[in-house]
Amino acid sequence: MLQGETHIVNDTIYSCHTSCELLNAGTWQSELETLVQWLEKNPYDVVTFLIVNSDFAQGTTVTNYTAAIEASGIRQYLYEPDYVPQHRSQWPTLGEMILAGQRVVMFMDYNANQTEVPYVLGLSKDLAEENYMYIANHNLNFNIDVSAIIGSGGSILIPNTAEMNVTNGDALQYGRLGAMSENCTGKSCALADTSRKTGYVY
Structure with a gap:
């Protein structure tokens, strides 16, 4: 599983820890591009990726991330569930995901919206607290x-x-x-x- 804290600086998403002034690992898109290269070399592996949306309180939502997802080339690998929310019995097997080419399951901790962006998984805070142990x-x-x-x-x-x-x-x-x-x-x-x-x- 991959996870990383993200922040938006000058309309660009960066992988940073706490503050981009303190630790900036580069653009989030470049991180996704590195993952795409790895996926191409490892065609039988499945990866989960958690987006840590650190700017959620400032109104950052999943739609802020879609441009980098598309530009990086990772969109073709993202798993898109048939059900929202998807229960345990409704998940495909790893083999089925590999054969379908959907080998990356991407989650977002805050402000995901599967109606708008179905390939980034997440639940509302209220739904998660009442019905699921989500993360x-x-x-x-x-x-x-x-x-x-x-x-x-x-x-x-x-x-x-x-x-x-x-x-x-x-x-x-x-x-x-x-x-x-x-x-x-x-x-x-x-x-x-x-x-x-x-x-x-x-």
């Missing part, structure tokens, strides 16, 4: 103050790689997958977007 994003980070670089109140989350054994552990304590699973079960997997230090389910 579980689990991570443990350090919060670094970078206000001296980007101004007052600036911070960036850095992955806490030194404690991956804690983050991915099964014991029921802070930051561990076991604790997240227990929390999700206790709340029927209807959690709103909580602190990204421990992840979110919606």
